[in-house]
Amino acid sequence: MVDRFGISLGVSPREPLRRAGRLAKTIEQSGFDALWYIDHQLGMKDVYAALNVAALNTERIQLGPGVTNFETRHPTVTANATAALDELSDGRAMLGLGAGWVAVHSIGARPTKLEEIRAGIEQCRTLLAGDEIDVGGTQAHLATAVRPIPIYLAASQPRMLTLCGELCDGVVLMGAADPDFCHWQLATIYEGLERAGRDRRDLTIDLFVTASIQEDEAEALADVRAWATSQAAAFNAWQRMPPAWEHYRAEFQRAADTYQYTDHLSLRATHKQVVSEEFVRAVAVAGDIDHCTERLRAIAALDVDRITFALLSGGRERRLERLATELIPALRGA
Numbered sequence: 001m002v003d004r005f006g007i008s009l010g011v012s013p014r015e016p017l018r019r020a021g022r023l024a025k026t027i028e029q030s031g032f033d034a035l036w037y038i039d040h041q042l043g044m045k046d047v048y049a050a051l052n053v054a055a056l057n058t059e060r061i062q063l064g065p066g067v068t069n070f071e072t073r074h075p076t077v078t079a080n081a082t083a084a085l086d087e088l089s090d091g092r093a094m095l096g097l098g099a100g101w102v103a104v105h106s107i108g109a110r111p112t113k114l115e116e117i118r119a120g121i122e123q124c125r126t127l128l129a130g131d132e133i134d135v136g137g138t139q140a141h142l143a144t145a146v147r148p149i150p151i152y153l154a155a156s157q158p159r160m161l162t163l164c165g166e167l168c169d170g171v172v173l174m175g176a177a178d179p180d181f182c183h184w185q186l187a188t189i190y191e192g193l194e195r196a197g198r199d200r201r202d203l204t205i206d207l208f209v210t211a212s213i214q215e216d217e218a219e220a221l222a223d224v225r226a227w228a229t230s231q232a233a234a235f236n237a238w239q240r241m242p243p244a245w246e247h248y249r250a251e252f253q254r255a256a257d258t259y260q261y262t263d264h265l266s267l268r269a270t271h272k273q274v275v276s277e278e279f280v281r282a283v284a285v286a287g288d289i290d291h292c293t294e295r296l297r298a299i300a301a302l303d304v305d306r307i308t309f310a311l312l313s314g315g316r317e318r319r320l321e322r323l324a325t326e327l328i329p330a331l332r333g334a
Contacts, residue, residue: 002300005328006034006308008066008208009316011045017053020045023316024054028061030324034206034306036066036096036172042106048081055089064094066208066308067154067172070112070120071100076140079127083144091147095128096172097121098154101234114159121151121167152206157238158188165192170204172308176231176245176283177209179298184242186303200303209299210310211285213292213322220286221277227310228280233259245282251275289322293330300331 007027011020027035035054039047047065054063063085068078078095086093097120099111112120123133127142128149134140152170155161164171171189175181186205193200212223232248232255235241254274280286285295300307309323 001331002302002304002307003332004033004306005031005323006036006062006206006306007032007311007320008036008038008308009311010038010040010043011050012313013043013045015045017045017049020050021053021057023320024061025057026317027320028058030320031328032061032324034062034064034094034308036064036094036308039065039068039072040102040106041072043102048085051085052088055085055092058089058092060092062092062094063089064096064152067096067098067152069098069100069103070116071104071109072107075120075123075133076127076135076142079124079142080144082124082149083128083142083146086146086149087144093149094152094170095124095149096152096154097124098172099160102230114163117153117160118163118167121153125151150204152204156185156234158240161185161188162192162195165189165194165198165203166196167192168203170206173205173207173304174231174234177211177285177295177299178282179302180244181242182207182299182302182304204306205304206306206308207299207302207304208308208310209285209296210312211292211296211323211327212287212312213289213319213327214286215288217287217291220288221280223312224284224286225273225275225280227312228283229255229259229275231283232256232275232279248276248279251279289326289330292327296327296331 037047037050038044051063082093082095104111126133128145130145132139132141150169152172153164153168154172154174155164156174175185210224210227212220214220232252236252236256258274285292
């Protein structure tokens with residue numbers, strides 16, 4: 001049973017960064033051991049500014065971008081920013097990477113290809129270890145490097161999941177709060193571990209989910225619609241998925257066609273109405289405390305090391321309190 005929990009969030013344009021520091025402290029004091037910040041350069045405040053403020057307001061919690069990419073930030077820039085975060089946090093930095101979705105599509109660029117991601121991970125790892133890399137025929141060395149920093153890759157599709165098993169220190173497991181769906185993903189991670197001759201203990205699996213605990217089920221489902229729609233839009237590019245999910249293909253296409261990146265995860269987003277209630281129920285956890293506990297017990301029994309909750313906007317302190325004082329104790333009690 002999972003006994004480690006994290007939080008993922010972004011800093012909205014209307015939220016003062018100083019307040020983000022206070023919230024990070026509250027998250028740490030609530031018992032969470034990881035805090036990830038979303039990198040969306042047009043729709044949210046700068047991810048590294050938020051991380052550095054959080055570092056200065058916390059003492060124990062691990063911190064990292066959840067996630068950044070190589071399309072908007074060169075590997076040398078990312079490595080240097082991560083080294084700075086590690087210094088400010090006294091060695092608590094994590095580096096979360098991905099192909100790029102909202103940050104990339106919002107500027108009309110394309111997500112990074114698999115082999116480019118592999119190369120970028122290897123470059124970051126080499127730089128953070130204090131060694132040289134070749135960049136366009138030029139030897140580059142990171143003067144601020146102090147120690148290797150754990151590298152996570154956000155993944156949901158088979159090829160990316162395999163790469164996590166082969167190369168990474170951790171995986172940000174994206175997809176659905178559904179045990180069968182997660183089993184399908186985990187099997188692909190194991191293939192990557194086996195291919196590289198690595199042990200399961202070499203990889204930290206951090207499963208991202210979202211939950212809305214409300215006594216009114218309709219309100220809870222409406223609350224997680226923005227998250228569900230973002231997942232649907234991202235799923236549209238998938239070539240392979242579990243057979244039971246194939247009938248959602250039309251919803252994924254509608255979500256991708258109508259998604260407004262500036263309203264990413266916004267509770268006010270109009271695009272969130274394009275997905276069905278059935279899909280919302282499948283991909284997210286929403287309902288009263290008993291329902292949420294039952295759903296998440298099945299998730300917590302999976303072979304994952306940590307569950308990270310996407311902390312939705314609107315009353316974040318209240319949401320955080322219910323997670324920390326009601327849901328997580330219920331899971332631990334089980």
